[in-house]
Amino acid sequence: MKKIIIPFFCAVLFSIPANAQKKAAVSTVKTTEAVQSKLTPKEVIDNYFKALGGKDKLEAVKTSITDNTLSVQGMEITMTTKKLGNKFKSVQSLMGKQMIQLFDGEKGYFDQMGNKTEIPADKVVELKKGKPVEALAFDSVPFQNATVEKLDGKDYNVLSSEKGKFYFDIATGLLYKTVSGDGNIIVKSYMTVDGIKFPAEVDAEGGGQKINIKTTKMSINSGVTEADFK
16 A cells, blocks of 8 residues: 555645646546536636635745645555645655655655655656646646536536646636546645635545545745755
């Protein structure tokens, strides 16, 4: 199990939304036939940024520290992630043991109980594009149009391409679900930190695993330095 968790969370938590996927994962949620949205892809994404607190506020975030609790396969894992620009360090703790993911902006590794594995080159290319607020990686260019789908009785603006499928709540503008080759993610709730909304609880599925991720604490623009990524 531990050999799966680290690479999967690297893909889910630190990949950019526009990360190229050759084949989208199959969704198990009941949807209706898509119809054309009144909005363009750019308008859907602009509304998303606005719902999160505004693009200016998102771009003002330079660093973040996030504490999470992960529930997977009957176990509870604590995780602390520090970010600075496209750099990150994530430390997962389970039964007194630590698992570390680190990316210093150019290269990185997974360290599982002292067993280090370099991050694959194809992932490094995408991680270099990372930002402290992953939402800013959304770009309307890959999406030809926006559609409306009813998912479990609720309407969503949907952006689809070979890069994945993204469901935005029409009522709130917020991202609800992501379907990609790396797995499916549902954002169950959001929390507000310094006027910006971040995911508070997420259900993730991929690599044969179902994981619940809860954010217990988050701070931005303090407590992170370059030394954290050495």
